[in-house]
Amino acid sequence: MSKVKLIANESQIKFEQEVNEFLESVSDEQIISIQYAPTPTAIATHTEFGVYPCVEYSVLIRYKD
Known part of the structure; x- marks a missing residue:
């Protein structure tokens, strides 16, 4: 039997x-x-040096029980 674990957080x-x-x-x-996926949570209309968009980090881990 396999299980899935989803972990998500905005703090890296x-x-x-x-x-x-x-x-x-x-x-x-x-x-x-x-499966790892950083997902932008906001769309920036401009860019500035050293300013990064808001991102939620998530991972989906399939594993055997």
Whole structure:
């Protein structure tokens, strides 16, 4: 049987921590696939140097139970 874990967060640091904690809790043999997608949450009408758009980071992890 396979399960799916979705992790999403607007903070890249918290997102990475959550993903790493989950991946540490499962073995390599359990992981089926990992799909990572940064998604813009706002559309900028102009750009400035050093200013980055709002992004939500998400990952969909399929794994064996």
